[in-house]
Amino acid sequence: MKKIILKDNVILKIKEITKKFPGTLALYKVDFNLRKGEVHALVGENGAGKSTLVKILCGVYQPDMGSISLNGQKMVFKNVREAINAGIVMVFQELNLFPELSIAENIFLAQDLTYTFGWFLNRDIYKKTRELFTRIGIGTELNPKELVKNLSVGKQQMVEIAKAISQDANILILDEPTSSLSPLEIEMLFNVIRSLKEKGFSMIYISHRLEEIFSIADRVSVLRDGRKIGTTREVSDTNMEDLIKTIVGRKLRDFYYFSESEGRVVSEVIFQVKGLTQGDFLQNINFHVQRGEIVGLAGLVGAGRTELARSIFGADSKDGGEIYIEGKKVEIRCPYDALQKGLAYLTEDRKSLGIIEEMSVAQNITLPKLSQERKGFLLDQDEENVAANSAIKELSIKVYGLCQKIKFLSGGNQQKIAIAKWLLTKPKVIIFDEPTRGIDVETKAEIYRLINKIAKKGAAVVVISSDLPELLAICDRILVMCEGKITAELDREEAKPEKIMRYATPRNKVNFKYR
Amino acid sequence: MVHIIKKTEKTIQFMQSFKTFINTYKVECSLILSLFVLSLVWTMSSKYFLTSRNLFNILRQCSIIGTVSIGMTFVILTGGIDLSVGSVLGISSMIAAKYMVGFGGPALSGIVVALLVGIGVGLFNGFFVSRVGLAPFIVTLAMMSIARSSTYIVCHGVSIYGFPAAYKFLGSNIIKSYVPLAGVICILLYFFAHFILTRTKVGRFIYALGGNKEAARLSGIKVEFYELLAYVISGLTAAIGGILLSARLNVVDPDAGIGLELDAIAAVVIGGNSLFGGKGSIVGTLIGVFLVGVLKNGLNLLGVSPFWQGMGIGSIILGALVLERVTSRS
Numbered sequence: 001m002k003k004i005i006l007k008d009n010v011i012l013k014i015k016e017i018t019k020k021f022p023g024t025l026a027l028y029k030v031d032f033n034l035r036k037g038e039v040h041a042l043v044g045e046n047g048a049g050k051s052t053l054v055k056i057l058c059g060v061y062q063p064d065m066g067s068i069s070l071n072g073q074k075m076v077f078k079n080v081r082e083a084i085n086a087g088i089v090m091v092f093q094e095l096n097l098f099p100e101l102s103i104a105e106n107i108f109l110a111q112d113l114t115y116t117f118g119w120f121l122n123r124d125i126y127k128k129t130r131e132l133f134t135r136i137g138i139g140t141e142l143n144p145k146e147l148v149k150n151l152s153v154g155k156q157q158m159v160e161i162a163k164a165i166s167q168d169a170n171i172l173i174l175d176e177p178t179s180s181l182s183p184l185e186i187e188m189l190f191n192v193i194r195s196l197k198e199k200g201f202s203m204i205y206i207s208h209r210l211e212e213i214f215s216i217a218d219r220v221s222v223l224r225d226g227r228k229i230g231t232t233r234e235v236s237d238t239n240m241e242d243l244i245k246t247i248v249g250r251k252l253r254d255f256y257y258f259s260e261s262e263g264r265v266v267s268e269v270i271f272q273v274k275g276l277t278q279g280d281f282l283q284n285i286n287f288h289v290q291r292g293e294i295v296g297l298a299g300l301v302g303a304g305r306t307e308l309a310r311s312i313f314g315a316d317s318k319d320g321g322e323i324y325i326e327g328k329k330v331e332i333r334c335p336y337d338a339l340q341k342g343l344a345y346l347t348e349d350r351k352s353l354g355i356i357e358e359m360s361v362a363q364n365i366t367l368p369k370l371s372q373e374r375k376g377f378l379l380d381q382d383e384e385n386v387a388a389n390s391a392i393k394e395l396s397i398k399v400y401g402l403c404q405k406i407k408f409l410s411g412g413n414q415q416k417i418a419i420a421k422w423l424l425t426k427p428k429v430i431i432f433d434e435p436t437r438g439i440d441v442e443t444k445a446e447i448y449r450l451i452n453k454i455a456k457k458g459a460a461v462v463v464i465s466s467d468l469p470e471l472l473a474i475c476d477r478i479l480v481m482c483e484g485k486i487t488a489e490l491d492r493e494e495a496k497p498e499k500i501m502r503y504a505t506p507r508n509k510v511n512f513k514y515r
Numbered sequence: 516m517v518h519i520i521k522k523t524e525k526t527i528q529f530m531q532s533f534k535t536f537i538n539t540y541k542v543e544c545s546l547i548l549s550l551f552v553l554s555l556v557w558t559m560s561s562k563y564f565l566t567s568r569n570l571f572n573i574l575r576q577c578s579i580i581g582t583v584s585i586g587m588t589f590v591i592l593t594g595g596i597d598l599s600v601g602s603v604l605g606i607s608s609m610i611a612a613k614y615m616v617g618f619g620g621p622a623l624s625g626i627v628v629a630l631l632v633g634i635g636v637g638l639f640n641g642f643f644v645s646r647v648g649l650a651p652f653i654v655t656l657a658m659m660s661i662a663r664s665s666t667y668i669v670c671h672g673v674s675i676y677g678f679p680a681a682y683k684f685l686g687s688n689i690i691k692s693y694v695p696l697a698g699v700i701c702i703l704l705y706f707f708a709h710f711i712l713t714r715t716k717v718g719r720f721i722y723a724l725g726g727n728k729e730a731a732r733l734s735g736i737k738v739e740f741y742e743l744l745a746y747v748i749s750g751l752t753a754a755i756g757g758i759l760l761s762a763r764l765n766v767v768d769p770d771a772g773i774g775l776e777l778d779a780i781a782a783v784v785i786g787g788n789s790l791f792g793g794k795g796s797i798v799g800t801l802i803g804v805f806l807v808g809v810l811k812n813g814l815n816l817l818g819v820s821p822f823w824q825g826m827g828i829g830s831i832i833l834g835a836l837v838l839e840r841v842t843s844r845s
Binding site for chain 1 (some may be wrong): 535537714715716717718719720722723726728730731732733734735736737783793794
């Protein structure tokens with residue numbers, strides 16, 4: 001057998017990978033390589049293509065173009081199983097474990113040695129698990145006989161990693177591994193990662209928390225809009241400020257500042273939240289929005305923005321706090337109350353919360369309106385059709401007919417309907433949660449214009465978005481949230497991507513040990 | 516010439532609206548077609564099938580299960596299930612019977628008593644499902660047991676019979692003793708239920724919450740209220756079913772309605788209603804009821820042993836579901 005000599009120790013090489021989804025180009029000619037025994041961080045904004053790239057690596061998606069080579073050999077992964085057999089494993093959080101089985105059973109389940117004759121639990125697996133734990137640096141922290149359901153998320157993740165190693169994986173993909181871990185667990189995870197690295201395992205590490213990257217990664221690659229912007233030779237070649245700049249990009253893309261924004265008149269405060277608290281998720285939130293104003297809520301995933309919107313809207317209960325609309329204090333216990341008080345909330349998850357798939361276009365559009373009108377028991381089909389038709393025209397929604405089921409429409413058109421149904425209720429305050437996620441560029445522009453129009457008509461608008469350039473382009477003011485608190489309030493002039501990122505990034509979470 | 520063009524335009528228009536009609540009511544149309552085919556088979560194999568006497572007989576047989584299936588449709592449209600309808604039918608008619616026979620109550624208030632019992636049980640089920648958030652299957656299973664047990668307690672395990680004439684009238688035949696009044700009431704209730712489901716807010720909200728409860732709630736609909744309402748309607752129609760049955764038989768047996776919930780669920784499912792909620796129609800349920808009724812009737816006419824009849828019904832249920840799966844996939 002010919003021995004392959006690897007240049008630079010590169011074990012995984014991705015060349016010119018391109019992946020298209022309907023309406024979006026998720027990846028365009030992305031190159032990426034991974035060395036033996038390195039932690040390679042992959043960073044970028046939401047929608048930059050990180051997830052798509054790793055999903056291609058672990059066989060979930062197939063690339064439209066480009067090649068993957070592993071140890072110098074070209075590989076095609078038709079499914080997840082093939083990628084695992086080749087030694088590439090993605091570590092999920094909690095999802096893939098059986099809660100009612102022990103740690104050892106979970107780790108060795110896929111392998112024949114768990115049960116003797118396929119029936120009797122093989123006692124050896126406990127010993128094997130202990131050996132495995134020692135090998136990868138988990139040590140004696142975990143008892144192999146413990147049931148997985150009794151473990152914290154962080155420890156479940158350790159089990160996932162151990163499981164991957166036991167399947168002879170040599171490349172691990174960690175996607176936001178620290179997003180729900182406590183500082184102690186993060187430290188433990190980092191120890192495991194370091195110990196794996198010494199043993200020659202390679203890891204792709206995706207994270208929004210940039211300071212982690214400087215403490216754990218060897219190299220870092222930045223993706224933006226499906227393109228790779230660059231890879232550092234060493235992680236120390238860059239610093240936080242530069243990295244943020246690279247991620248966001250200097251230009252605010254092809255965003256049009258609203259030419260119409262002058263037409264908006266920002267006048268008195270009509271919406272005010274005072275001291276809103278909800279468990280650990282929201283701590284003493286105070287803010288206000290003026291008539292005709294568009295306020296952005298920026299923050300990382302898990303900062304508490306959606307929780308804030310939901311508790312304002314009455315979808316989740318709150319522990320304390322007051323809400324004022326037009327100077328009057330309002331009690332909102334459920335979304336119905338919110339609707340009656342003139343609030344509207346466009347949900348983040350359109351498919352499962354924003355629309356009712358089995359219902360028609362017209363039925364979806366008029367749903368909140370029907371609930372809002374207290375009088376009347378009968379449906380007025382004509383009135384309904386007129387209302388739906390005018391909404392379709394106003395928002396230029398592409399449908400075949402009013403009776404068409406909404407599930408057959410494109411995501412962009414569904415989103416427009418989800419917005420249209422709230423416009424029909426003439427809201428005083430409207431909260432948009434990720435209004436353009438997963439939507440094509442053209443429709444995005446229409447939605448921005450629409451949001452502006454709504455504000456112009458005198459509503460107070462709150463926009464939650466993880467897309468920073470988007471917020472910067474459409475908002476008059478930006479509130480930054482981090483770990484359930486509002487950490488900054490920035491005017492349009494003050495709001496710069498770097499500044500927002502700084503306020504959005506959790507501080508002092510871990511005592512990082514820089515190497 | 517112009518005349519002809521106009522005519523063809525009209526035909527095309529008609530064809531198009533016909534097409535959309537077929538598309539919207541795909542399930543109902545295929546059900547009617549199967550009912551038609553089944554009737555055709557029975558007509559050819561038995562000379563007694565297509566007689567007015569037999570057809571009214573089918574209507575009479577279908578009226579009880581049909582009435583109970585109305586409420587079941589409402590509950591299933593919300594994505595729930597009501598296993599207690601058979602027991603509710605028993606307890607409501609039993610309490611009414613006790614009231615009329617044991618305490619000499621008049622027929623009209625006897626009917627009101629039965630209806631109130633049905634509504635009460637519906638409120639109980641609905642409360643535990645929508646407010647407490649328990650699984651409908653479990654809540655109504657418990658209620659099925661409780662209501663049946665209460666029936667035995669009320670009557671000490673013996674049948675009650677001999678109702679006022681006005682009460683018995685509900686179970687009689689009208690128009691030259693030909694047309695079963697219960698069947699007429701059942702059909703009228705279907706019209707009413709169809710109206711509620713398609714022309715009122717209640718119906719719209721029930722479909723919405725069955726389609727996606729959380730999305731409906733976040734659209735500002737009081738989902739708890741409408742879910743509760745569905746169970747109340749189910750209790751109510753089960754009680755009406757109890758009244759119609761006891762009026763016809765002039766007796767309430769403590770075992771009345773045992774296993775009825777399964778027949779009702781079968782009819783609703785055959786009628787194209789999705790057990791996951793949000794999909795289906797009351798028209799479908801009506802056809803489902805008749806499909807089972809006609810099948811049973813034909814098998815009886817042909818002298819097929821009752822032991823074998825379950826096979827036919829089971830096959831229809833499976834067939835209907837397979838058909839639905841196949842059509843919804845394409």
